[in-house]
Amino acid sequence: MTNEESDVTSVNEAASYDERSIDILVSLAKKGEIDPWDIDIVDVTDKFLAHIARLEKLDLRISSRTLLFASILLRMKSDALEAAEPDGDDETPPEEDDLHVCFPALKPKVRRHAKRRVTLSELIEELKKATKRKERSDARRMMHQREGGFDALSVAHTEDIEKQVARVHEELKRRFEGHDHVLFSELITHPTAEAIVQTYIPLLFMANRRQIQLEQRELFGDILIKCKDL
Amino acid sequence: MNDRDLVEAALFVAGRPLTLGELESIVGPDADIEELVASLVADYQQRGAIEVVQTGDDVVMQVKASYADAVRAIAQRDLETPVLRTLAVIAYHQPITQSKVAEIRGNKAYGHVHELEARKLIVTAPHGRTRMLRTTKAFVEYFGFETENLEEIKERIELLLR
């Protein structure tokens, strides 16, 4: 193995490891199970972007994944920066203004807040429920596999992207007649992973070619497609 | 076991307001819950430092106001001072955007808003790129305001400020 090859391999490994970590963060954030405020988005994004700079020679599949994650993280970062305000600190509150004087006005009622312990039989009851839920989701997964599970990432990699771009191009041209924008959701008649990926990736290509402009006003919200030069 | 004592036990362990419906589900459908509650309210009024209060459908057991300050320190404080302060800002300025609250209270306010929402003391609704915050009925109940009207709550806070 030449030096260059081993270099690429190690970058590859590091990248895929980083992607997995980011993957977890992104999926948690998507489901609303972590608050973007709990992670230092700015820091994570910067580290991730530094990686991208080293990924030029890599496999297209990794790059497109990377691009997607980077775009999500960048969006989170911009939202985070936008919302962030000059540091205030609870330890050194601002001047005694009306707000702090009003604090004593709020006197909660004094109630009992005792909490009881959970019993062993309650623990067992929850175990039964957890087992049932697991069985159900396993059954669903098996069913899905039988119906032909779909690997979204492999599709973009193996299919002819230009063909897909042409298809989306035609569709957009038709829809832009009389409209200054089209929503991503309008392009998806059946929201399967396959349909979404096969529409989204061509859009990225077209945006890159400055044929259209993509705008997402809310994180994970609908994407606004604006015509530039179709 | 008698029904009145069962209501008393339920209010004691709950540590929060229970609805007449919740009490009925414990005592059973045959009991006259309203009467049992009225009897407890009257009984507690006459004696000691604890009171039973009914507000609409809600019944709660709590320390009488005259003893509240003396034992506040020993009560497990369920809202820490910085969170309470953020809540005060929201109550006074509501409806107010989350970014405005963060401007006044610093970035920690985002965590506070999260906690206050989980405690159902405030509700948040999307508002452009930030969120609009306001207090809830649970807030009114928690602090013993007599009104749910936001303007009247603000007036009342303003009055207390003087």
Added chain:
Amino acid sequence: MNDRDLVEAALFVAGRPLTLGELESIVGPDADIEELVASLVADYQQRGAIEVVQTGDDVVMQVKASYADAVRAIAQRDLETPVLRTLAVIAYHQPITQSKVAEIRGNKAYGHVHELEARKLIVTAPHGRTRMLRTTKAFVEYFGFETENLEEIKERIELLLR
């Protein structure tokens, strides 16, 4: 305000046993705390569903045993249901990796593991890219298992599952 009612209010809000020393720090050094407590114990014994019990230095206000089962459902549990369910999965499958727990319980399990570790009910140790989880002695005490042996705990759970 009288001293006896102050003791009553303190015991009510504490929701845990208070020592005679703690009560004195609330009521003041001039009061005969033991006498005030004895009077409350006697008073509560005669009436209702609540009792005041003194054991050595500790005084506690609690629901009488005969009412405890009837109101258990309404008392707040110190572990929320989803967290408890994750704990149950860990106890049954232990030692189990964090990623396996997440597979069974979903991504929320990461937060649950965090909480359970903070509560010292489980310990986690690095295991490749994930963590290996198991229950602790505190877990054994909490649920009243007679043994600390993991295999025996699992056997006991299996028995209860039937």
